Each structure stands twice: as structure tokens, then as C-alpha cells.
Amino acid sequence: VSFMDAGANTYLIRPNYKDKFKAGAAKECIREILREQLYGVQYDPEEVPTLSRALADSIKHKLRDVGFDRYKLIVQVVVGEQRGEGVKMAARCFWDADTDSYAQDIFMNDSLFCVAAAFGVYYY
């Protein structure tokens, strides 16, 4: 006869399907924040450092509110001046493709552009 608690074998080392990092939902969060906070904003070299940090923090808070338990979050925001020059941004990750994912969005107006990427990494 073996004695097992009701709580045995309940620690998940993989997320359930409904708890996975949903790229679509994350992209929506990012899009809303960028639209709200950057609408009509001009590129100002004094303000931009504070602005980009504030954007990264708001996006992170919003993602935490949405849920994604057991996920570590990384949000990177790049804000640049629109001068018609070439910019390219790339990312590559070494992670567990089953559980981890990312979402990104871009916002542009006449004076600035902004790229925001959010990465969700499962914590085993």
C-alpha cells in the first residue's frame, strides 16, 4: 500500500496550453501601449531616455497583468529619430521553443519610430 498526498505530482515543468505565452495577446498589449503613449509625440533628445524607459516599464506591467504565470519577461524598446536612414534590428534566442516565445510591434510617426519586443521565458 502506498500513501500519496492529493498534492503529489502537481508541480508543472511545462505550461498547460492555456497558460502558454501567447504572442498574439502580447502583441496587442504592446500595440496599445505604443499607440497611447506615442501618439503625437515628437522626438526630443532630452525626453527620449525617460520616455523609452517608461514605455518598457508600462509594457512589462501590462504583460504581468495579463497573466503569464511562471514566465520571466524581457521587454526591449528602441526609440529613434526619423531621418530616413537605414536601421535594422534582429534577435536570436537560445531557449526552449516549446515553452518560450516573443512578440513585437512597431510604431511610426513623422518624427520618430519605435520598436518594442517582448520575450517570455518559462521558469521551470
Next chain:
Amino acid sequence: DLNYFHSQTTFVVDEITTVIKEAVESTIGNSSYQHSKINQWMSGIVESSLSQLTKLGKPFKYIVTCIILQKNGAGLHTASSCFWDNSTDGSCTVRWENKTIYCIVSVFGLAI
């Protein structure tokens, strides 16, 4: 010993910075900005950084992002906000430039 244990399970900024600097130097060291080569350079930098990082053999997941910018007088700013375990996870950003190119590489390391 405890120092060795610490260095194997936490994000060591200096080590990672060296790895990234080498990766950038070896890919775009003396080049001038050329629009047609950007894709190749980006893949080169990011891939060689990631493979060097994984060779360190530590129990970490890595995210490497790279921005390449033509020197044109325009301003650029990057910021990041992270929700992680402060005692083991970390990030580092390497800014590299030559006469015509700016290159910014960020590495985020998350302990398993």
C-alpha cells in the same frame, strides 16, 4: 568552491561583454556601412554571439538582440525592462562603432 559555483550559476557581465565584442569585431571590424550587406552582418553577429555564449556551457537561456545603424546624425535610444530573478539573471549591452556604423548588441541571460 563557492566562487566557482557563483560564476557558473549567475550572469557574469564582463565575460559576456568580451564574447560579444569579439563577435562584432570579427564580423564587421573594418567595414563601411553597406545596405546590401546588413542582413549578412546581422545574422553573422547574432549567430556567432549565440554560439560563443552556448559554448560557455552554463545553465542559461539567452536572448541576443542586435541593432545596426548608419551614422547619419539621427538619435537612437534603447531601454529594457525585465521581470526575472535578480540573483541569477542579468543583461549586458555592448555599444560598438566605427566611422560609418553604430552597432548595439544586448544580451539577456536567464538562469534555468
